[in-house]
Structures are given as structure tokens and as C-alpha cells.
Amino acid sequence: MSLRCFPLFAAALAALQPASAQRALTLAGDRDQVPRCDPLELRIGLDLSYANPYDPAQVDLRVELQGPGGRSVTLPAFCFQPYERRADWIYPAEPAGWRARFAPDQAGPWRAVAKLTDPAGDAVSPPLSFTCVPSNSHGYLRVARARPRYFELDDGTPFFAIGQDLCFIGPAQYVTLARAESIFEKLHQNGANYLRVWTCCGDWAMGIESTKSAWGRSWGPKPSIVTREGRRWVELAGEAGTAVAVDPPYRVALRPGTRYQLSGQVQAEGAATLVIEAGGAALGEPVAAGAQEFRRELAAGPNDRWLPPLRLRLGATGKVLVRGISLREAGTGPELLWEADLDRPARGVYNQLDCYLLDQLVESARRNGIYLQLCLLERDKYMGALKDPADPAYDRAIHDAKQLLRYAVARWGYATSVASWEFWNEEDPGLPTERFYAEAGEYLANLDPWHHLRATSAWGPAPKDWRHPQLDVADLHWYLRPNWNELWMDAAAAAHDRARFLLAQCPGKPALLSEFGLADEKWGLSPFMAQDKELAHHHDALWASAMSGLAGTAMFWWWERLDEQNGYRHYKPLADFVAGIPFNTLALRPITPPAGDPRVRVYGLQAPDRACLWLSSAEAAWHRVVVDKRVPPELESVSVELAELPDGDYRVVWWDTWEGKPTRQTTLRAAGGRLELAAPPFARDVACRVEPAAGR
Secondary structure, three states: OOOOOOHHHOOOHHHOOOOOOOOOEEEEEOOOEEEOOOOEEEEEEEOOOOOOOOOOOOOEEEEEEEOHHHOEEEEEOEEEOOEEEEOOEEEEOOOOEEEEEEOOOOOEEEEEEEEEEEOOEEEEOOOEEEEEEOOOOOOOEEEOOOOOOOEEEOOOOEEOEOEEEOOOEOOOOOEOHHHHHHHHHHHHHOOOOEEEEEOEOOOOOOEOOOOOOOOOOOOOOOOEEEEEOOEEEEEEEEOOOOEEEEOOOOOOEOOOOOEEEEEEEEEEEOOOEEEEEEOOEEOOOOEOOEEEEEEEEEEOOOOOOEOOOEEEEEEEOEEEEEEEEEEEEOOEOOOOOHHHOOOOOOOOOOOHHHHHHHHHHHHHHHHOOOEEEEEOOOHHHHHHHOOOOOOHHHHHHHHHHHHHHHHHHHHHOOOOOEEEEEOOOOEOOOOOOHHHHHHHHHHHHHHOOOOOEEEOOEOOOOHHHHOOOOOOOEEEEEEEOOOOOHHHHOHHHHHHHHHHHHHHHOOOOOEEEEEEEEEOOOOOEOOOOOOOOOOHHHHHHHHHHHOOOOOEOOOEOOHHHHHHOOHHHHHHHHHHHHOOOOOOOOOOEEEOOOEOOOOEEEEEEEEOOEEEEEEEEHHHOHHHHHOOOOOOOOEOOOEEEEOOOOOEEEEEEEEEOOOOEEEEEEEEEEEOOEEEEEOOOEOOEEEEEEEEOOOO
16 A cells, blocks of 8 residues: 655655546454444555645545444545654654544444545455444543533443643653653543544644655744745855754654655855755755755664754855755655645644544543544634634535545544544634534534534633534633632632633523633733642632533643642542433522522522532632631531422432532422531531432
8 A cells, every 4th residue: 555645745746646546445343343432443445645645626535434224424535644652752663554434333233445536547456354342432522412511421321520731742742652651641530531632733742744854844934935836945145154944843763773865956156065964963964056956875773763963054255045945765755744744724624633643532531431522723824724614715615525524524524432522623703603603503513423522712701603503612721810800719619700701692502611720911821820739729710610510520720730730630539429410311400599598699400309519618729728817717506407308308419529429318398399518527618418318
């Protein structure tokens, strides 16, 4: 199998040959028996070349499947660069090819064929058969059928989202792939089940469609780029010694003991020369005047796993133009310096290294029972085109977004660990995005065989998004900031207040506070974060949001600090407390019953015959404890009255919200529809569950 053209790994698209006349197509699976909702990896043999294999107008490669009871699925295939990996060292393992990934949802026999459509015609593979066998998988995340404010899984298992953001993942970040996998395990061990992850980070972290460049960063200085006869060049001009680094955002992996060829194109004017350096040493003689290509050999030592720093330097005063910088094993194989490609388009081609990172994250999440809200589209690549729905640029943005969505469904749609496709992080809520969501959302609904949820987010309140029929989840971002109001000093009151605001705007949908945290006036990390050693504000926001009617907890943004301060410990007490609550079938409604002590806030959820409550002392709000240095007094004789309960006996279990265990269990009788609850003494907060006593 080969894919002779792969834009992210090709030195120059102009050198590509047209598709050959050979149109043989093969299809092979990685196993004959597949557990229900487990992935089947399909390898497609296709010996053809395309200028852009991500563009279905150039190559529409798909797999058509027939399952039990006439079940029919059409699944797009995707181009794929295999890698080998040791921790955070990731290296191309073989030439790129084509894959499809399918998770059968019905037990029984299945039959599949690959089909190709391109400008040269059609081709069909011989059929492939496999069998789906039963499994204990709960399936994919859904909006609960009976109670659409909440989530459930395919088999009806209730799902309450407990988790956080983990958005910047990449080799240059605090959260590398290896650290992310470790965090996933810690989250799982502490009962968390939900993460929001960005695949749209531009050039600083994982960004599928990002224009990562070896010629500078989006936030820093860049070399001069000039255009000559429709082609872009890096320009070095000035005195001898003037230099530019070939500096990809990610370190380039090398295989120890391997020889490489570094090549490129140079136009040197007059007496100017170009010196090519690796690790501070010149590679061969300077490139002299005229238009020419250069080739230099670079050898990795037996312990060398990373490319040394590369630099292009003027050997003599003048001007030199450079393009087409390439690094390959002995001049063949996958391109290692794809970020040096000056002509890579801003949209429509996908970074295979970051796609591989996401492969690993999706599988790690699947192993750890974590569901991922994947934020897909890089906002700044699209938002400027969405100002006028009648503008052709708006049409093009929809077209390009659909192409990326197609790739995402093809590569990661199989995974039960993908909770939802989030279009943007914080788009402009004032833009006329209704048409975009209508068309892109409908496209996803028709394309995605597994029907993952669809979401978006804006940088401010976005009621028109929250109510959009092609968006399944409503998301609000909000931070505890001093220039808000007094709520910033009380995480519990703030989380509950913002939850009430959000829920009022999006009737009949699950809603999430999908970014939350303690920030300064300019949205940076608050200096108080490090002072809150116990992360009391995080603890309070989790419990208050869980008792608010949201479909999950407030999702904390400062993942680095949570990891450094072991904030994961706050998830388990809440996870154990809500375990077994059938959010997806109970008619739960938020309540705020008064407490016997005016210093106590009570937030809770009540169904016709049961309730869960969280009682929090206002004296224990994070600002009073962390900034004002007050020690909250122990509160005694605090009582809460529940109304509108059927008369009868109820089991009442009180919980320590910090240790995550029951502390007291009693049986009480409701009379006249009312039940009086006497809380045990507490200084900060306490929770209880009220359920019908056994035998009722």
C-alpha cells in the first residue's frame, strides 16, 4: 500500500503526478470478530496519488457496510500516517496510507466494501466479512430521552458529567501526551468521567488544522517571506552572519543510528552564499550564487532521538531566498520537516502528528471511562468569514468546516469516548452564525453513523446558540474575576447563579458551565489560586453546580494548577455521592430550601419522592478563608425543611463532602408533605440524600 502524495509530508505539491491508471482497491480488517462498540481498523489498499487526499472532491474513499436486520452504514475513509512511539518520542513508522474505523452497534454478521470515486472514475474492493459479538459496552453519550436536561448512554445508563478542561496538549506544553495519559488515569481513579479537549490550538499545542510553521510563531517575530512567480520564499538579506532558524513548534524526532538527507531550494544573488548549520556546525560547503537545489547529509548518532537546532546563515553579504526545506531518511520516506512548507493552505489539510496525538488520547479516554468534548475548529481561521451569510467567504467557511468534520467522523467517530463535537471555542456571539450551525450541524447529523452530540461555545452569553436546533448542548464560560461583582468571592453562589441563568435560556437541553475558574481582571490565572491550598473554590463550584440542574459539574480551566495541587481528589466524593442517582429518568428540579441558620446556603435537586441537598456555610466561602484568613465556625442545629413529599418513611444519609463517605443514616417520616432534616454539626459544608425507605 502506498500514498505517494501526502501534503503535510510532501516537499512540493507541484511535483505530484496525476492518479495512475491502476485502480485496484483492497480492504482488510485487523480481526474477524469485533465486540459491539469496539473499533475495527480497516486498511484500504490504494496505489494512487492526489494533490490533497483530504478533499473529497479529489478523492471520495468510503466504506459501505451491511449489518444485521438490513442495517446500512456509509463511512468515510481517511488518509493516515502511522507512527511508532516511546513516551513523547513519536516517529513515522511506515509510509502513509488509507484507513477506516468502524464500531459495530449490532451483534451479528457484517459485510463491508471499499468504494472510490475520483475524477478518473469509480472502483470497488472485494467484500470483507466480520462478526460483531456482544459486549458490556454502555454505548455512546446521548441526551436523555425522558429527561432531556441530562445525559444518558445508549443502554439507558444515567450519565452525570464530572470533569474539567484539559485543552492545551502537545510536546511543548505542560501536558504532553504521556502526562495526559497519566492525568486520564488519575481522573478515572477519582470518579471523573468528562473532559473538554481542544484540537484547535494553533501553533502552540494540538491543532489538527493549524498552520504550524518552522518560520516563527503566531505570537513572535518571523523572517521575511516574499513571493516570486507565485511561490513563497524565506528571504535572508544583509551582512554576513544574518541568520534564520528552522524551528518547528514541536521537536523533530529522529531514529538513532539513521542517516537523513536535508534538502531545499536556494536563489542566491551576487556574491551571497548560504551556510546550512545543524547543532552549530556547518553541513558541507556554503551554497553559492545562482538558482539551485542543495542536499546535505545528517546522521543521527546511536543515542540521538531529536533533530539538533537548524539554522540558515548568510556566508557573505547579500540576499538569499530559500524554500522547500525537507528532511527525510536517506531522501525517501515521510517528510519530517513538514512545518517548513511555505505553501501549505490555512484550511483543508490536517496535521498528522497532532491527529496521532488525538488517536492516543481518544483510546486512553476509552480505557479510562472518560468522555471527551472535542473542540475541533480553530476559531481565528473561520470567524472573519462569518460576518455576512450572503458572502462567498461564508460559503467557503462552511465547505471547509464540513471537510474537517468529515475527517473527524472518519477517524474518531467510532469511539464511545467521544462525547461531542464542539465547533468552536468562544466564537463571537454577535456573528450571524445561525446558517453555519444549521448547515454544519445537519451535515454532521447525516454523516456521523454514531450520532455524537453537537456543541459550541462563545466568548459571552449566546442564547441564540443555546436554542439552536442543530446544537444539542448549551455551554457557558464564566470565571471568578474581581471586576464582576461580589459573586467572585463565593464560588458556590457564583456557580449556582450562572447555572440558573444558563438554564433559563435553554429550555429542554443539557447545559454545562464548560469553563470555570479563578481568574484575574485580564482573564489570567488569579494570584489567589496558589494561596487556596485546599482548592476550596474548586470544591464549592463542583458541589453547587451538581445541585443546580446542570448536566454536569462546572469544568475548571486551570488544569496545570489542578494537576500540581492534586485537584482530582475533589471529584471522588461527589462522584460517590451521585452514583446511582437516575438523572435521566427522575423528574429532578433545582430547589433552594431555607436552612435554620441564615449563614447556610442550601442547593439541591428534588424529585416527587426523593431529593439530594448540599449545605454550605457562607463563612466558608473561599475568599473569606483564603484572603480574609477567617476560620469558619462549626455550625450546629442547622435544619432544612423539604416540602411536597408524599407522606411516609424516608432514609436520610448525610455525607462528608471532603472525605466522600456517609457519616450518619436515619429514617424520618414525612407528614403533611413536609420532612424536617437536622444536619450534623459542620464547619464548611455537608450533603445528604433523601430516598424512600426500604419497603415503600
